[in-house]
Amino acid sequence: MGQEVVAAQGISKSYNSVVALDAVSFTVRPSEVYVFIGPNGAGKSTLFNIIAGVMKPTSGSIRVLGGSPFDPSTRLKISYLPATPPLYPWLTVMENVDFYASLYGFNRNTVRQEAKWLFEKLGVQELATRLSSKLSTGQMKLASIILSLAIEAELLILDEPTTALDPAMRRSVLELLRKKVSNRVTILMATHLVDEAEGLANRVAIIDKGKLIAEGSAEELKKLYAPPAVLVIKPVPEQVENASAVLKSRWGNVYSCNGEVHVHTDDPDEDLPKTILILGEKRVRMLSVSVVKPTLEDVFLKLTGRRLEE
Amino acid sequence: MRIKPMVSFIIRDLKLMTRDKTFVFWLVAWPLIWIFMTAYIFVPPTGDGGTIVLNLGIVNLDSSQTPLNGSSLIKILEEAEYNDSKLFNVKLYQSEEEALRALRRGELDGVIVVPEGFGYAVINPVEKARLHAYVGSRTPESAQISSSIIIGFLERFSEGVSFKMVENAVNIIKWLPISEEEKLWFNATVQGIMRPLDLTVDHVSPEFFEDRVRTLGWYTIEAIGMMFLYFGFNSGAILVVSEKERGTLRKLFSTPLTEGEFLVGSFLSQLTTLLISALILILVGVSPAVGARIVLDPLNPIHLLAVAFMVCGALMSMSIGALVSLLSKTVRGASGMGTVLGLLLSFTTGIWFPLEWMPQPVRLLAVIFPPAWSIETSRRILVFETFAETLILDSVKIFSSTAILLALALLTYRIRIKQYAES
Numbered sequence: 001m002g003q004e005v006v007a008a009q010g011i012s013k014s015y016n017s018v019v020a021l022d023a024v025s026f027t028v029r030p031s032e033v034y035v036f037i038g039p040n041g042a043g044k045s046t047l048f049n050i051i052a053g054v055m056k057p058t059s060g061s062i063r064v065l066g067g068s069p070f071d072p073s074t075r076l077k078i079s080y081l082p083a084t085p086p087l088y089p090w091l092t093v094m095e096n097v098d099f100y101a102s103l104y105g106f107n108r109n110t111v112r113q114e115a116k117w118l119f120e121k122l123g124v125q126e127l128a129t130r131l132s133s134k135l136s137t138g139q140m141k142l143a144s145i146i147l148s149l150a151i152e153a154e155l156l157i158l159d160e161p162t163t164a165l166d167p168a169m170r171r172s173v174l175e176l177l178r179k180k181v182s183n184r185v186t187i188l189m190a191t192h193l194v195d196e197a198e199g200l201a202n203r204v205a206i207i208d209k210g211k212l213i214a215e216g217s218a219e220e221l222k223k224l225y226a227p228p229a230v231l232v233i234k235p236v237p238e239q240v241e242n243a244s245a246v247l248k249s250r251w252g253n254v255y256s257c258n259g260e261v262h263v264h265t266d267d268p269d270e271d272l273p274k275t276i277l278i279l280g281e282k283r284v285r286m287l288s289v290s291v292v293k294p295t296l297e298d299v300f301l302k303l304t305g306r307r308l309e310e
Numbered sequence: 311m312r313i314k315p316m317v318s319f320i321i322r323d324l325k326l327m328t329r330d331k332t333f334v335f336w337l338v339a340w341p342l343i344w345i346f347m348t349a350y351i352f353v354p355p356t357g358d359g360g361t362i363v364l365n366l367g368i369v370n371l372d373s374s375q376t377p378l379n380g381s382s383l384i385k386i387l388e389e390a391e392y393n394d395s396k397l398f399n400v401k402l403y404q405s406e407e408e409a410l411r412a413l414r415r416g417e418l419d420g421v422i423v424v425p426e427g428f429g430y431a432v433i434n435p436v437e438k439a440r441l442h443a444y445v446g447s448r449t450p451e452s453a454q455i456s457s458s459i460i461i462g463f464l465e466r467f468s469e470g471v472s473f474k475m476v477e478n479a480v481n482i483i484k485w486l487p488i489s490e491e492e493k494l495w496f497n498a499t500v501q502g503i504m505r506p507l508d509l510t511v512d513h514v515s516p517e518f519f520e521d522r523v524r525t526l527g528w529y530t531i532e533a534i535g536m537m538f539l540y541f542g543f544n545s546g547a548i549l550v551v552s553e554k555e556r557g558t559l560r561k562l563f564s565t566p567l568t569e570g571e572f573l574v575g576s577f578l579s580q581l582t583t584l585l586i587s588a589l590i591l592i593l594v595g596v597s598p599a600v601g602a603r604i605v606l607d608p609l610n611p612i613h614l615l616a617v618a619f620m621v622c623g624a625l626m627s628m629s630i631g632a633l634v635s636l637l638s639k640t641v642r643g644a645s646g647m648g649t650v651l652g653l654l655l656s657f658t659t660g661i662w663f664p665l666e667w668m669p670q671p672v673r674l675l676a677v678i679f680p681p682a683w684s685i686e687t688s689r690r691i692l693v694f695e696t697f698a699e700t701l702i703l704d705s706v707k708i709f710s711s712t713a714i715l716l717a718l719a720l721l722t723y724r725i726r727i728k729q730y731a732e733s
């Protein structure tokens with residue numbers, strides 16, 4: 001099916017001495033939701049700035065929708081939501097919508113119509129006429145989401161669209177994004193939230209320290225990098241390190257983070273009693289022990305040795 | 311280059327101008343404060359409020375029924391005028407003591423006592439007519455002014471009385487058996503003794519006061535020049551960095567907007583802001599509240615040239631602001647530096663204060679500071695309706711320096727956009 005929406009080849013970007021991106025290559029197909037997950041400073045925003053045509057890479061090549069993002073006619077088909085709300089504080093939200101629409105040369109009323117629909121869908125009609133400087137953090141985020149979605153684009157680049165939103169609002173926004181995809185829009189998104197990535201993405205890319213370390217559908221990634229099950233042990237706080245050390249002497253895939261010890265296992269039925277037994281012998285007091293299905297978090301843990309979320 | 315995005319920049323910034331009080335202050339209120347200060351403090355209006363009116367107490371003890379008596383003196387005092395405005399506020403008192411008390415209380419500037427029989431004494435060649443005056447002193451300066459006005463007036467009056475007496479004398483010799491020629495000669499001689507010097511006095515006020523309306527026109531354009539300088543510097547300095555700090559720069563350049571459209575759009579919108587403010591200042595300046603005289607005939611090509619010079623002044627200020635942006639990477643820094651530098655230069659390059667007040671080395675600044683030329687040249691045309699013979703040369707200088715500064719500004723902005731977008 002058709003050509004790629006984004007084709008990045010060996011993209012590197014350095015800020016003076018900081019290497020933000022190191023030879024990143026990937027492709028995004030039409031009507032796909034492609035989600036980048038990675039910790040703070042991984043290079044997601046830098047990458048998005050390059051794809052949106054705002055920033056030139058130090059090296060590597062980038063094609064978007066068959067053209068260069070540094071060509072204005074390509075950008076006509078892109079709508080970018082930067083991580084920080086790009087609002088003019090002295091304008092109302094709708095005036096901000098009008099302003100950006102005019103930069104695309106789009107008909108004001110068409111874009112307004114779409115924006116109105118989005119305001120209604122999210123149940124925040126009253127925001128339209130409010131001054132942007134008078135909005136709360138989450139409302140600013142909502143306003144900039146509406147600003148970006150109201151533009152009829154073929155590619156949406158969304159940098160952390162749901163941070164600062166409450167859970168209900170986050171669900172509504174994700175719902176809207178799904179609707180966009182069913183209208184043949186391609187979405188490129190960055191997030192810190194693995195469930196968001198799993199719920200929405202066709203494919204996920206894991207990025208860390210400027211490197212793209214894994215790519216594929218959530219299922220593929222889990223199959224490749226996560227075990228069938230994960231034992232989650234929560235010892236009393238002062239014994240976390242002790243417990244982790246004890247378990248590491250028996251199993252290879254043991255990770256401790258945020259007061260929990262995760263043991264990746266192929267056979268939970270056998271390993272669960274064993275773990276409890278060993279920890280009991282060493283007099284480790286446990287608050288809870290459970291067996292859970294792996295998530296992308298476990299993939300990330302496996303790949304980087306660190307956790308992404310709390 | 312597309313028109314639509316550029317228009318939207320203008321609309322965007324006009325909304326800022328009307329919604330942000332600090333903009334209204336710097337664009338309109340602050341220059342107006344200077345214009346009004348000029349109109350009411352530095353070049354105060356003349357007329358009732360401007361000239362001195364002395365409060366004069368008169369004690370009229372004269373009851374003579376002669377043509378020139380105490381009552382006619384009062385009438386003369388009441389009608390005395392200087393430059394179409396009354397000289398004295400005459401107040402009558404029954405007794406000398408009463409009048410002097412008022413004088414001591416500071417209610418009066420002077421008291422004139424007309425003694426009994428004054429009217430007869432005037433026409434009686436044997437008796438000398440007397441008047442006595444007291445001069446008050448509310449302040450040392452006022453005492454000096456009051457005494458010279460009162461004494462001056464009384465001297466003129468005394469002279470008038472002398473003429474009356476000469477007339478009487480001449481009436482007497484009419485009956486003597488001497489020739490007409492001798493009579494005329496006699497008449498002239500007596501008058502000559504009385505007034506040996508034919509003193510004529512003309513008042514020459516400095517041009518400054520003579521042409522207040524033009525002076526105010528001058529200062530109105532100066533206030534606009536000053537506003538162009540600090541506001542142009544300021545807005546030119548923050549043009550790119552403010553988008554960066556607001557987080558809008560990257561969003562802007564992720565749309566089909568080109569660098570050229572962004573720069574031309576932003577520049578035009580700032581220019582519009584400056585010109586609208588200038589128009590408001592001119593309208594207030596020529597309104598009766600200030601009363602400045604500024605001539606602008608849209609059919610006169612020289613006047614249109616002057617308007618073009620004003621536009622150049624605005625463009626050059628903004629361009630210099632662009633260069634100022636190289637000095638700071640924050641909005642606060644750039645804006646502060648732009649405003650301070652703009653104010654400083656408007657004071658030192660003859661745009662606000664006269665250049666003659668500046669020490670020699672500072673005056674050099676005006677020679678090398680192109681916005682000062684454009685303001686200077688345009689106000690000469692718009693206020694005094696004159697222009698130097700070097701008008702063509704001046705135009706070339708102004709237009710070419712505008713072009714050069716604009717080019718430098720665009721270059722600076724391109725560097726800045728690249729820096730801010732890429733890092």
Ligand SMILES: Nc1ncnc2c1ncn2[C@@H]1O[C@H](COP(=O)(O)OP(=O)(O)OP(=O)(O)O)[C@@H](O)[C@H]1O
Nearest residue numbers: 015018020038039040041042043044045046047733
């Ligand atoms: N303007 C800049 N100047 C210098 N270094 C920068 C700049 N912007 C980003 N960096 C560095 O580049 C790296 C990648 O930053 P980037 O913002 O792309 O990460 P990110 O994945 O978006 O992080 P986050 O999840 O926190 O938004 C970081 O180490 C960051 O410190």
Ligand SMILES: [Mg+2]
Nearest residue numbers: 044045083159
């Ligand atoms: Mg980021």
